[in-house]
Amino acid sequence: MRTLEQTTQEILTLAAKHFGVPEGSLAPGDDFFKKLGIDSLQALDLLSRVENHFGIELPDYEIQGVSDFQTLAQRIQSRL
Amino acid sequence: MKLYRGKTLRWEVREGIIELTLDRAPANEIGSEMLEELENFVEQLAAPSGDAHVCIVTSARKAGFSAGADLRELYQRAAPLPEKERLAGVREFLERIHRVLNTIDAAPLVTIAAVHGVCFGGGLELALACDIIVADKMARFAFPELRLGLVPGFGGVPRLKRDLGNAFIRDLLLTGRSVNASRAHAIGLVAQLAGEGEALRVARSTAAQIAKFDTGTRFAAKKFIKPVPYEELRREIDLFCELFARPAVMAALKKFVESSDAMPYLP
Numbered sequence: 001m002r003t004l005e006q007t008t009q010e011i012l013t014l015a016a017k018h019f020g021v022p023e024g025s026l027a028p029g030d031d032f033f034k035k036l037g038i039d040s041l042q043a044l045d046l047l048s049r050v051e052n053h054f055g056i057e058l059p060d061y062e063i064q065g066v067s068d069f070q071t072l073a074q075r076i077q078s079r080l
Numbered sequence: 081m082k083l084y085r086g087k088t089l090r091w092e093v094r095e096g097i098i099e100l101t102l103d104r105a106p107a108n109e110i111g112s113e114m115l116e117e118l119e120n121f122v123e124q125l126a127a128p129s130g131d132a133h134v135c136i137v138t139s140a141r142k143a144g145f146s147a148g149a150d151l152r153e154l155y156q157r158a159a160p161l162p163e164k165e166r167l168a169g170v171r172e173f174l175e176r177i178h179r180v181l182n183t184i185d186a187a188p189l190v191t192i193a194a195v196h197g198v199c200f201g202g203g204l205e206l207a208l209a210c211d212i213i214v215a216d217k218m219a220r221f222a223f224p225e226l227r228l229g230l231v232p233g234f235g236g237v238p239r240l241k242r243d244l245g246n247a248f249i250r251d252l253l254l255t256g257r258s259v260n261a262s263r264a265h266a267i268g269l270v271a272q273l274a275g276e277g278e279a280l281r282v283a284r285s286t287a288a289q290i291a292k293f294d295t296g297t298r299f300a301a302k303k304f305i306k307p308v309p310y311e312e313l314r315r316e317i318d319l320f321c322e323l324f325a326r327p328a329v330m331a332a333l334k335k336f337v338e339s340s341d342a343m344p345y346l347p
Contacts, residue, residue, distance in 0.1 A: 041107070041143055041144075041197075041198065044198065044220055044258065045197075045218060047220075047258075047260075048217075048218045048219075048220055048260045048261075049218070051260050051262075052217065052218075052260065052262065057259070057260070057263055059255060059257040060257050060258050061255060061256075061257055
């Protein structure tokens with residue numbers, strides 16, 4: 001099973017690839033709304049990609065108030 | 081009805097397939113202008129030209145199929161009115177949109193919703209009125225209405241009940257959460273999954289297959305397997321109007337309108 005660190009890294013890779021930013025430019029503690037310049041519609045798109053990648057369902061209310069990659073990874077980890 | 085280009089949508093007929101494309105920024109919110117153009121469209125749909133076999137409903141907006149009702153317009157029109165007029169206005173809108181969706185639901189040709197991106201609220205209700213939903217794997221589906229103190233008002237629950245198990249409907253409705261296309265496909269809401277950006281292509285391929293069969297037989301089969309729940313749809317309008325009368329709804333709409341976020345009512 002993936003560790004939290006692995007999960008976090010995979011999210012950073014996924015987000016960087018989809019939103020076209022250099023992978024090394026994203027850090028676990030970054031606010032993904034601000035760092036990626038996305039709104040909540042685009043955040044839903046990221047959620048779909050995360051769900052498809054990890055093979056999970058992550059209800060959007062579980063990420064209410066979540067805005068950094070590390071915390072998102074913790075939510076995902078609990079569904080693996 | 082070969083070609084029409086309106087302010088919020090367009091349609092064209094090509095080789096027996098009608099393509100209705102929603103195109104209202106930012107995310108095909110269904111307000112009075114789109115409602116009027118949909119009403120014009122379904123007049124044609126109820127008696128299509130002889131060579132039309134299938135109708136595909138799709139979206140030209142990057143954000144998705146449709147984010148649902150135009151809540152900003154709803155609030156701006158409702159807020160200045162006294163309660164009685166406000167409720168009468170809401171009921172009138174609902175009755176009109178129901179007539180549109182009922183016509184699509186019972187249309188004498190096969191209807192396919194080609195969905196990508198957000199398919200929420202009234203947008204999901206439009207898709208549910210169609211016979212087949214083809215969804216891009218990045219599509220998401222939701223009924224977020226409970227967040228506003230409402231229930232779906234465009235016929236969503238009676239149509240979902242027609243198609244799916246009650247347990248999933250309860251989850252979707254009572255949590256207001258969005259589900260991805262894979263999940264929607266697994267539970268039978270989505271008939272076919274397509275790759276990202278491929279929903280329309282898959283819908284066209286499906287339409288071409290459907291067009292091979294006898295028109296009369298197709299329509300008889302559709303009427304047999306897909307009854308329109310008219311009575312329950314009428315009760316939904318009553319429930320919606322009853323809930324809309326509560327002060328919490330206007331307060332929730334006000335909060336929505338005052339937010340600058342693209343989807344302020346999520347999650």
